[in-house]
Amino acid sequence: MIQSELIFLLRRHRQAGVVIDTNLFLLLAVGAVDCNLLSESSKTHQFDREDYLLLARFCSVFTRHVITPPIVTEACNLLDTLNRGNENKIFLALRGMLAMMKESHRSSAHLAGSPVFSSLGLADASIFALAERNLLVVTDDLELHGHISTRGFGSLNFNHLRTWNWR
Amino acid sequence: MITAKQAASEAATYLADLVPIISMPLIEEVELSNDRSIWRITLSYTSQESAQLAFLGNAKSYKVFSIDAENGQVLAMKIRDTK
Numbered sequence: 001m002i003q004s005e006l007i008f009l010l011r012r013h014r015q016a017g018v019v020i021d022t023n024l025f026l027l028l029a030v031g032a033v034d035c036n037l038l039s040e041s042s043k044t045h046q047f048d049r050e051d052y053l054l055l056a057r058f059c060s061v062f063t064r065h066v067i068t069p070p071i072v073t074e075a076c077n078l079l080d081t082l083n084r085g086n087e088n089k090i091f092l093a094l095r096g097m098l099a100m101m102k103e104s105h106r107s108s109a110h111l112a113g114s115p116v117f118s119s120l121g122l123a124d125a126s127i128f129a130l131a132e133r134n135l136l137v138v139t140d141d142l143e144l145h146g147h148i149s150t151r152g153f154g155s156l157n158f159n160h161l162r163t164w165n166w167r
Numbered sequence: 168m169i170t171a172k173q174a175a176s177e178a179a180t181y182l183a184d185l186v187p188i189i190s191m192p193l194i195e196e197v198e199l200s201n202d203r204s205i206w207r208i209t210l211s212y213t214s215q216e217s218a219q220l221a222f223l224g225n226a227k228s229y230k231v232f233s234i235d236a237e238n239g240q241v242l243a244m245k246i247r248d249t250k
Binding site: 042045046047048140141142145157159160162163166 | 194
């Protein structure tokens with residue numbers, strides 16, 4: 001099932017690009033520094049090196065990687081303690097990643113009008129707005145995945161990809 | 168400590184023993200508690216019973232399992248409300 005789902009999503013969204021949700025953005029940022037650090041934060045300890053490599057490999061299929069200010073803000077807040085304990089290496093890695101990504105701007109007032117804002121918040125509303133513009137969303141959040149996929153937009157549950165990778 | 172993959176496998180085995188499922192369960196969510204003592208694994212699946220009623224809507228069911236992160240024992244299984 002996952003293979004056909006993957007092929008469908010890649011064909012449909014490869015040109016438009018990909019956006020990853022905050023949890024997975026944390027995985028990329030920490031994994032880029034040192035995968036051993038993943039187990040040191042409660043925000044990333046559910047992931048391991050295999051997950052980082054899988055996500056990085058998947059993202060490399062796309063030439064356009066899009067991020068939003070609410071995702072970056074949330075990521076910085078969640079990684080603050082880990083960054084301080086590791087000579088600011090995490091935020092320095094983030095800086096490098098952001099230089100290679102395209103940033104999408106929408107006002108908070110605009111995003112607050114999103115159908116997902118009231119239940120999922122600003123960062124997920126910014127992700128939903130990109131899904132509406134035909135970008136593929138990669139997430140490990142079942143609720144966000146459900147909101148996007150039931151409306152016919154592109155969403156890949158990263159846990160489906162992990163399951164496929166584990167086999 | 169067991170891995171996420173092992174915890175998901177324990178949950179899937181437990182589910183298969185309890186429910187006559189007609190499709191491979193999908194892993195939907197994986198979460199490790201802050202104190203690292205419990206893996207929470209959400210599985211989706213289609214049971215024979217729900218497939219027969221699929222014309223009424225989504226045939227998928229969701230269950231969330233709490234797995235002891237030390238020994239892999241299933242501690243709890245609950246309905247995951249996705250609405």
